[in-house]
Amino acid sequence: MLINFLSKKKQRQLAILQSLFTNTTNGFPYLVKEFDITEVQLTHDIEDINKTVQTIAHQKLVDTSNKHNYTVNIDDIHLYQQLEFHYLNDSLTFQICSEIITHRHLPFNNLCDKLAISTSHCYRVLKQLNSILDQFNIVITIDQHTVPVFTGNEINIRVFIFSFVKYCFPRTNWPFPTISRAETISDFNLLSPNNKLAPSFAEEITLLLAVMKIRLSKSYFAEPMSEYVQTLLQKFVVSDYNTFKSLFFQKKMTDNNIIKVEFFYLNFFAHLLLPNLIEENHAISLGTIISHSHLSADIFVNKLTAKWQERFNLDLASDDLAKVKYFCLIFYVLAFHIHLNIIEILKSDATFLNDKRTINTAAMHDIRSFLTTTLPTIGHNNPCRDLPQDFAIDYFSNLFFFSTQTYKQQQVTIYMHFADYSVREFLKTKLKTIYTPLAVKTVDNINTADIILTDTFDIIVPNKKCIVIRNVFNPQELQTMLTAIDNSLFLSAKR
Template sequence: MLPNYLKRELSILFFVINKKQTTADEISQSLNFSKRIVKENLLIINKHFTEYLSIENFILSKKTGIITVRPELRTNAVSYAYHLKLFLLKNNVLFNYCVLLVTSDTIEKSQILEKLFISPSYLHKLTQRLNTFFDPFDFKIIRANHLYSLEGNEMNIRLFTYLFLQDSFQDLEWPFPTISIESLHNKVPKELLEEAFKRPHTKNRTMDIISAVLQIRISKNHYVHPPKSIAIQTFFTLVQDSFDITVPFQKWYSSPIPETDKKVEIQYLNFLSHIFISDIVPKKEKIKLGKLFLGHDHSFCTLSRDILLSSIHIENFAVAKEHQYLCMYYLTFLNAFYFLVGNAIYPIISLFIPSPTFHLHIQSKYLTAITDKIAPIVDNVDHRTLIATALYTLFTSKKSAQIKIYLQMIKDFTASYFIENRLLSLYNPSSVIITDDYSLADIIVTDTLERGDPSKKVFYLDSVNNKESWQELIHLIQQSYLEQQGLQNEIN
């Protein structure tokens, strides 16, 4: 739906803000743009920040080739980026047309023309373009009696609407012109509103958007249909009977909705909530569901179990039962979601800027090994790629590196004891180790001149009471840990 130039600008912007520093080469290689395009777009992005947010030189490009966010802006860089993203989106007429369609059940042609400041012929062209974009989602814009509305696969209409609005507006603006947040909260039981105070503002806004979407669609009798697949139907029931997270939304399923439609509605919502608002599911419930899936004979569970058992021992490291259960939880839901939406899964993923972690473009021997292991089990190449990438993320999350530190404090004979205890209070002792063997050390901490092995990182700590030096040492340890962990993932 968005023009390529805008997707390119946003991709580069979010790449830069997610790095402490980067280079044009790294951006070019990671995003597959030429260095010339990268440099041109960095200038354009800075112009946008000046024009829309009155921020000069948001991104700095140094003579050394280092590219970074201006240091004093780094703390709020993500917020600035999302504000700019929304400004740019709202300057796009196709985006605005889409917002009008998804935030109301029907809208008059005259309203669209007035709000978008366009001609009827241009509206016709925009409608054709949007229908082409909506085609993989199996719904389209219907025109009848000068009224425009969305019709087709009801689940996909709701899913698209939620993802589109949540990713675009976040909690920066409320996108529904005819529904207020207050009116939604008035229908929520008092005890559930009290629970809202325990959640972050963005998560509450996410749940408000879901509630508004449900109100718009259900109030006009647009109900989801039961899945055609028996496997999906029975999996919905299995999940619903095990853990129901739809209580905050069930106010929209009161009479006069037929009971059979209500049951299907709640099962869909419960299933999709596990995927798209998964962090409201307590970890202990995910573990319980994963344990249930590991021993269940449902076809989605057996597929996930076969995938997990075939790939989990590529590495010779112990995998705790709890981690196996969590892997089963995520794998089974991802497999079920793939079978539910089919070819629409990649258009759905493409709605996110930047892409979600289970769809990162990664190249490593470890990922290749996972892909090869599950190939006999997962025939479809797209499905296999999706699952392999998810497994890579799940497995590498539990991989640990070891940073060995050699202490050489000559001026203060109590300093080594102090540093060791301070580091052990900050880090897991299996991850950061104080060693007496200089040859094994990754980092040398010293208070004097050290002309050692150039492959080792030497850190000068003049005093254990120097707060700035401590911060730099902690950063060096964390950086070394991540470098070593990344190297492991690449080699393995």
């Protein structure tokens, strides 16, 4: 998402840096050819990069002393993310979006004054912003009070806001000036006093609560839902309704239907962030409800799980098989039957769904092949019927793999040995953006690790997979690492 808010020029400059870090001695002619730009443009881009990095970090990033051999120091890779966020904060599209999201009431003219831009310029930027929002099926319009507001399905709006504040703000920055971070953390502790969460999980739940609070403060509520949908969603409830009501709704709010809808959605999205919270009895009872409904998804699940067992030799008892089936079915029905645009949040936060990346294993290809012939036969009630077929197949291939792994709750442990501490920290951050701690964990003891990542060929440990990474910006080396982790996660499901 972050890259969408940057100008083409800034995107190109970041791409040039990626190329330099991939091959730290890329020459001038090579870069001109790779990015199809003139020598003058490249010179200006490098000058801009160095000038900006000098401002934010007081050092030079790209060595241009030899015109035909530009170089960067691999030790400076941490500056890349700093430059990303600096460019982002300099983006007017980002600034306007941030102001609209984080303030309760900001009239259009006040927005223009605050950013010191003309109204015509602001309208042009809003048009650019709406092109980004199009993928979420929402839009920003000016209401009767001349306040820029989000228009569209309320859940879609919250999905976008959550993704925005999660990926476009540094972890150390709290994005909501009108919402107390400490109070929001306290709210979560009151809602779920028995949940002991890792800091990364607690942070995401806190952001989720803050997004809900700021939307409620503007009197925007989720759309009403049918009794059938309520029956589905109530299986995900892990917090106390009365506590929720007292924390987030004033006494004058008497419409319990609105409060219930908000309560159900909050618990559901909490499960998307923390899928291990789904208890097996919830999965089984919910699956029973769905399997006897008008949906013909039970045909899909029965075929799919049988194929899954046959292909991967899973030894599942009947109860276990039901749980695996219903994990998949829960997300299948809820994602599309209640018409939520939750694809982005699932891709971003579920264990194996990060951006557009898919698991690259023979197993996944087999599932995808099976789904290619299965999805079209589900029937006229197929929730995927309005989606591009390739997208639907990829989506459910990943979901089914994810649901099985979540049930098994296996974890791959990684030990890192690098001479440069910053490389280790960079890779740890990289892994956190792709996997949750439920799936991948870094450890300090080499003997307890499943995979060893290192920059030397000298480390040999019997029965341990060792991956040598000399350049963290080399796509091939990174893909080797990710494939090894993916395969280890998949194989763990057979233990």
